[in-house]
Amino acid sequence: MKKNTWWLFITCMLVVVVLLSGCEIIYPPVTYEASPTRISYDISYGYRVNSTGRGLYEITYFCDTPEVLMGSITYTLLYNDEYQTRTLLNNTVIHWNISSKDEKTFELGITTQVEAESFLVADLNGEGALTIGQINERYPEIINQYTRLQANETIRFIDPYDPDITTIANEVLLNAKTNNSFLLAKSLFSWLKQHNQYQTHPDEKVVQSAAVTLSKKQGDCDDLSFLYISLCRALGIPARFIQGYLLTENIDGSITAVAHAWVEVFVGGTGSLNGWIPIECACCSNSLKTDVDQNFGLESAFHLRLFTDDGSNESLASSLSGISYISYSPDITISLQPFVDIRNYQDLESKKLVITENNIRHYE
Numbered sequence: 001m002k003k004n005t006w007w008l009f010i011t012c013m014l015v016v017v018v019l020l021s022g023c024e025i026i027y028p029p030v031t032y033e034a035s036p037t038r039i040s041y042d043i044s045y046g047y048r049v050n051s052t053g054r055g056l057y058e059i060t061y062f063c064d065t066p067e068v069l070m071g072s073i074t075y076t077l078l079y080n081d082e083y084q085t086r087t088l089l090n091n092t093v094i095h096w097n098i099s100s101k102d103e104k105t106f107e108l109g110i111t112t113q114v115e116a117e118s119f120l121v122a123d124l125n126g127e128g129a130l131t132i133g134q135i136n137e138r139y140p141e142i143i144n145q146y147t148r149l150q151a152n153e154t155i156r157f158i159d160p161y162d163p164d165i166t167t168i169a170n171e172v173l174l175n176a177k178t179n180n181s182f183l184l185a186k187s188l189f190s191w192l193k194q195h196n197q198y199q200t201h202p203d204e205k206v207v208q209s210a211a212v213t214l215s216k217k218q219g220d221c222d223d224l225s226f227l228y229i230s231l232c233r234a235l236g237i238p239a240r241f242i243q244g245y246l247l248t249e250n251i252d253g254s255i256t257a258v259a260h261a262w263v264e265v266f267v268g269g270t271g272s273l274n275g276w277i278p279i280e281c282a283c284c285s286n287s288l289k290t291d292v293d294q295n296f297g298l299e300s301a302f303h304l305r306l307f308t309d310d311g312s313n314e315s316l317a318s319s320l321s322g323i324s325y326i327s328y329s330p331d332i333t334i335s336l337q338p339f340v341d342i343r344n345y346q347d348l349e350s351k352k353l354v355i356t357e358n359n360i361r362h363y364e
Helices: 003-021 131-139 139-144 163-176 180-193 208-216 220-232 287-293 313-319
Strands: 035-053 056-064 071-077 081-089 092-100 102-116 156-158 239-249 257-264 276-279 303-308 322-329 330-352 353-355 361-363
Touching: 003 163, 003 276, 035 056, 035 239, 035 257, 035 322, 056 102, 071 239, 092 102, 102 303, 131 139, 156 208, 156 220, 163 208, 163 220, 180 220, 180 257, 180 276, 180 287, 180 313, 208 220, 208 287, 220 239, 220 257, 239 330, 257 303, 257 330, 322 330
Parallel strands: none
Antiparallel strands: 035 102, 035 330, 056 092, 056 322, 071 102, 081 092, 239 257, 239 303, 257 276, 353 361
């Protein structure tokens, strides 16, 4: 047997032994290519409003204010009349309720200066995380708020009671041989990435339910997030929906921002997020290990948060809605065009993501 073949055989046998023993796999150190970990940019988002003709109309718009996990933000309004700053379902929003008439063109939204850094949970071994039982005992309000069904009148978007979802979640629990919430959430993430693929569906405007995504084995960022949240909640792990923008680099080197969704799960313990850790479900590398290393418990500087779900049906409905208007005359036409513009983008710092042989992550 050749030397390289023999080494591959020994490595495979070790992996089998580890899997059969139920232990966490210990990988050799891995260093990924350097990427921006601290960036700055200006972003403006909202709706361009254009009214033509003659008549009265009203426009209602709840605009979510921006946040980053690490960094700083300052923002100003694009339209400074007929608004209130409100707390709506645990989110700070700018609420415009505009009464106007006849022809007019203006922008409703926010312009923001952002400096953001990548955030990561260093230890991938679950040290310090609570068991599901401990979360139940210590955080009953979080359990009640973030482990339930979320639906509208016709669609069960997040469904921890779906029998197929509960069956899969319990199989993952059985194979994981642990009650550590962090390790179980990681195992559920691994299952999600192994059995589902990221796929947009531009011709279907409605977000898929968790059950539909499970059946199709594919979905976009909202769909995969709903399925993953359902799997976590089926085991009693609190999980919630996050919406915002994701900055992406185009072929020509320009930077754009696209609407995006991801997840947080509650694993207790200590840390800068008070027990909540971010998870990017829409990642699509060619390696499960890469998906875990770069997307589980890690939020890149390219994520800009706008909305955090509070676990209620009302909260989920607000995340799926937009601007609305009423016209009081057949002679008036209202055009509402969403926009998001990026300016003054800069890479402030780039680092390599390193995962040690003991599954500890850091940037260098």
